[in-house]
Amino acid sequence: MPETFPSGIRSRISDELASLRKQSQFRDLEILHGVNLSSNDYLGLATRPEFKQAVLDAVSQAESMGSTGSRLLSGNARAWKDLETEFAQFAGTEAALYFGSGYAANVGLLSSILTPGDIVFSDECNHASLIDGMRLSGAEKIIYPHLDLDFLGKALAEHRGAAGAKLIVTESLFSMEGDIAPLDQLLRLARANGAELVIDEAHAIGVYGPQGRGLAAQFGIEREVFAIVHTCGKALASMGAFVCGGATLKQFLINRARTFIFTTAAVPYMAGQIRAALEFAQTADSKRVHLQSIATALRQALRTRGLRSGNGNSHIVPVFFGSNEMALHVAEKLRSNGFAVKPIRPPTVPAGAARVRLSLTSNITLAQVHQLVSAISAAIESTPPSTGTNALHSCLSASS
Numbered sequence: 001m002p003e004t005f006p007s008g009i010r011s012r013i014s015d016e017l018a019s020l021r022k023q024s025q026f027r028d029l030e031i032l033h034g035v036n037l038s039s040n041d042y043l044g045l046a047t048r049p050e051f052k053q054a055v056l057d058a059v060s061q062a063e064s065m066g067s068t069g070s071r072l073l074s075g076n077a078r079a080w081k082d083l084e085t086e087f088a089q090f091a092g093t094e095a096a097l098y099f100g101s102g103y104a105a106n107v108g109l110l111s112s113i114l115t116p117g118d119i120v121f122s123d124e125c126n127h128a129s130l131i132d133g134m135r136l137s138g139a140e141k142i143i144y145p146h147l148d149l150d151f152l153g154k155a156l157a158e159h160r161g162a163a164g165a166k167l168i169v170t171e172s173l174f175s176m177e178g179d180i181a182p183l184d185q186l187l188r189l190a191r192a193n194g195a196e197l198v199i200d201e202a203h204a205i206g207v208y209g210p211q212g213r214g215l216a217a218q219f220g221i222e223r224e225v226f227a228i229v230h231t232c233g234k235a236l237a238s239m240g241a242f243v244c245g246g247a248t249l250k251q252f253l254i255n256r257a258r259t260f261i262f263t264t265a266a267v268p269y270m271a272g273q274i275r276a277a278l279e280f281a282q283t284a285d286s287k288r289v290h291l292q293s294i295a296t297a298l299r300q301a302l303r304t305r306g307l308r309s310g311n312g313n314s315h316i317v318p319v320f321f322g323s324n325e326m327a328l329h330v331a332e333k334l335r336s337n338g339f340a341v342k343p344i345r346p347p348t349v350p351a352g353a354a355r356v357r358l359s360l361t362s363n364i365t366l367a368q369v370h371q372l373v374s375a376i377s378a379a380i381e382s383t384p385p386s387t388g389t390n391a392l393h394s395c396l397s398a399s400s
């Protein structure tokens, strides 16, 4: 066998790592310390003693510690069947199907419902799991500028006569921008053009809507959209995700979604953890009010200091710096001041849109928000001249 095959791969991956380092895009795994501003535990549930006790109870009540197989074989525990029924009620849809992660849910859903010849309209800021699902499907992709409904409306109208099925895909609360999609208008556009709508509620579940049921529920459209993906790894402090929609969609996914079919079912006691989280989320109005009030205070304080945090008003607050170096510098300074933040760089966000993403949870106090803003100002003032300008270019250019 020619020697170049194995050594070709080795030198290529080394070269790629060197190039990532050069562009300040190299990432390593680290354990964050300090006030946690990188967490998706929006309701502060992960460390609550009552929640831990509920998980211990779920473990002790479970007959089996393993799921023993995929759902289509021996892994279909009663706990999952019952939780899916309960979750559909929570989501306000006819049915729900649990996947092992939000990534698997989005990839399984989109890669199975779309086929080559279909057209999928996708917001440019959609999450990688949505993008990967669309790519795998082989459907034609039309990417519209972030929240640009004029562009989307025109693109839909242009393709009205096309033979294939049409689908609009959006996050409800955007994970990197912290702004909210006008779901009612998206549904109207879909309807007017013979398209369906899929909504990813990963960052909205638990935080928005009546009893934390998400933004589709807040807009009152949960029964009308084709599918809603609710993940459990963020405000629900658990793992996995439910694809919520009609009973026919559920049956279809059980038969066709490869990320559901060809994987071991999650352990049955995880269903108990998710159930406990759901109960907590539904009665967490005071946490939601606090979260919104610290988010508003943070955005106002940033604006007062001339910093840009986008058009949103949610608990996800990006502070745009443009250059990778500047975002890295500010994040590093904040960490040395006791704030656990990470810079967000391409390819997670577009080139030139590097930022520090501040993700608030209900555990954060108003006093900590003010300390944080002072620390950001101090970090910017200490910027070395070589760090590049505060370019403030973002994925939001179309809407800001």
Ligand code: PMP
Residues within 6 Å of the ligand: 101, 102, 103, 104, 106, 127, 129, 171, 175, 200, 202, 203, 231, 232, 233, 239, 240, 241
């Ligand atoms: N959708 C969005 C919008 C996300 O932000 C994420 C995770 N960051 C996912 C889906 C994937 O969910 P999970 O982490 O459960 O795989």
